[in-house]
Structure formats: structure tokens, C-alpha cells
Amino acid sequence: MAPVLWQQDKQWDVANYLINDVMLTTKLYKMILEGKSIIDPTDGKGLEVELNPIPF
Structure with missing residues (x-):
């Protein structure tokens, strides 16, 4: 969208x-x-999210 x-x-x-x-x-x-909880809008199921924060 942005390029257009x-x-x-x-x-x-x-x-x-x-x-x-x-x-x-x-x-x-x-x-x-x-x-x-992060819910997948396509199927309503919860998403497993693994996050490794970047130290600042």
C-alpha cells in the first residue's frame, strides 16, 4: 500500500x-x-508467542 x-x-x-x-x-x-492473550482473527484461537526482549 505504501509504495502505491x-x-x-x-x-x-x-x-x-x-x-x-x-x-x-x-x-x-x-x-x-x-x-x-493474542487471538488469531482468522480462527479465534489463541496464539503462542515466544518473545526474547532485546536488552537496551
Whole structure:
């Protein structure tokens, strides 16, 4: 999607798309760190997520 928007000279739309993607990824990461269930939207089953946090 982003490459098409970029080719259409819609750089602000690309920026907003990427910001939203980072926000969703951050939310998912925090949910995993908190041990919350992650549900597969295709079948409604819980997903097993193994996370090896990167030390900062």
C-alpha cells in the first residue's frame, strides 16, 4: 500500500500509514510483554508467542 501511495505523490498518507503501523506494533508488543492473550482473527484461537526482549 505504501509504495502505491508514494508513487501517487501522497507522502503524508504514507507517513500516517507508517505511524499507525508503529502504534499497532507497539500495542501488540506491550500486550505480549504483559502476558495478555493474542487471538488469531482468522480462527479465534489463541496464539503462542515466544518473545526474547532485546536488552537496551
